[in-house]
Amino acid sequence: MSQPRIAFIGAGNMAASLIGGLRAQGLAADAIRASEPNAEQRARIAAEHGIQVSADNAEAIQGAEIIVLAVKPQVMKTVCQALAPSLSGNPLIVSIAAGISCASLENWLGASRAIVRCMPNTPALLREGVSGLYANANVSAAQRQQAEQLLSAVGLALWLDEEQLIDAVTAVSGSGPAYFFLLIEAMTAAGEQLGLPRATAAQLTLQTALGAARMAVASDVDAAELRRRVTSPAGTTEAAIKTFQAGGFETLVKHALDAAAQRSAELAEQLGQ
Known part of the structure; x- marks a missing residue:
C-alpha cells in the first residue's frame, strides 16, 4: 500500500483490525493516528501497533489524507459536527458505521466532501472479512483506490454502484x-x-x-x-x-x-x- 496519512476517529475492535491489517501490509506506524475516548483502549492500541493515539479528534486528523469514522452510529452526528470546523483540504472520509448515509455525513461535515461509505463484517477481526463500499460523486479515482486498499487490509472489498445496496450488503454479509x-x-x-x-x-x-x-x-x-x-x-x-x-x-x-x-x-x- 502507498503511504497516505490515516486518522481513525474511534479505535474499537473494527478500527483496531484495520490498523493491524495496514501495519501488516507495511504501512508505517507514524502514518497512522487514532483518537479514542477510552484511556485503556488508547494504551492498548498504542502498545500493540506503535501508533500515536490521542483523546482529541481534532488533533488526530491534522494532516490526514484519509479519515476513518469508526464510532458508534448513535454518536456519529455529534462527532461529525464537532469535527467539521477542523477539516481542511480534501481528505477522503471513510465511514464504517452502520446506518449512516452519505447525505447525512455531507450534512454534518459540510458539502463537497469525498465520502466512502462501507459495510464491513466481524470476520475482519481475523482479516477474513468482506466489505461493501459506495463512493459519492466527490471521490476521485485515486481516493477510490485508497479506500479499496484500506478495506482490503482486512479481507475482500467490493464496490457498489448504488448506495441503497448497502442495505442488501448489511443483510447478506454485515449480519x-x-x-x-x-x-x-x-x-x-x-x-x-x-x-x-x-x-x-x-x-x-x-x-x-x-x-x-x-x-x-x-x-x-x-x-x-x-x-x-x-x-x-x-x-x-x-x-x-x-x-x-x-x-x-x-x-x-x-x-x-x-x-x-x-x-x-x-x-x-x-x-x-
Whole structure:
C-alpha cells in the first residue's frame, strides 16, 4: 500500500483490525493516528501497533489524507459536527458505521466532501472479512483506490454502484456471520441430542463449517452444484436436505434477509436525522 496519512476517529475492535491489517501490509506506524475516548483502549492500541493515539479528534486528523469514522452510529452526528470546523483540504472520509448515509455525513461535515461509505463484517477481526463500499460523486479515482486498499487490509472489498445496496450488503454479509453462528449452534445441539458429547458435536460442526466454506471459496462451481455433488439419491444427505426444504428453508432465509435489509433502511432514516 502507498503511504497516505490515516486518522481513525474511534479505535474499537473494527478500527483496531484495520490498523493491524495496514501495519501488516507495511504501512508505517507514524502514518497512522487514532483518537479514542477510552484511556485503556488508547494504551492498548498504542502498545500493540506503535501508533500515536490521542483523546482529541481534532488533533488526530491534522494532516490526514484519509479519515476513518469508526464510532458508534448513535454518536456519529455529534462527532461529525464537532469535527467539521477542523477539516481542511480534501481528505477522503471513510465511514464504517452502520446506518449512516452519505447525505447525512455531507450534512454534518459540510458539502463537497469525498465520502466512502462501507459495510464491513466481524470476520475482519481475523482479516477474513468482506466489505461493501459506495463512493459519492466527490471521490476521485485515486481516493477510490485508497479506500479499496484500506478495506482490503482486512479481507475482500467490493464496490457498489448504488448506495441503497448497502442495505442488501448489511443483510447478506454485515449480519451474515450471526446466521452461520445460529446454524452452528443448532447443529451442535442436534448432534448432542443424537448422543454425541457436546464438545465432540461442536468440533464436528465447526470443522465441517470451515471445510465447507473453504471448498465453496476454492471451487469453480457454485454452491448449488457443490450441494448436488454431495447429495446421493436416497442417501442420508438427501434426507436432511428434503427436510430443510419441506420446512421452507429457502423462503425463511429470504424473509430473514428482507427483514435485515428493511431494518437497515429504517436505522439509516432514524440516525440520519
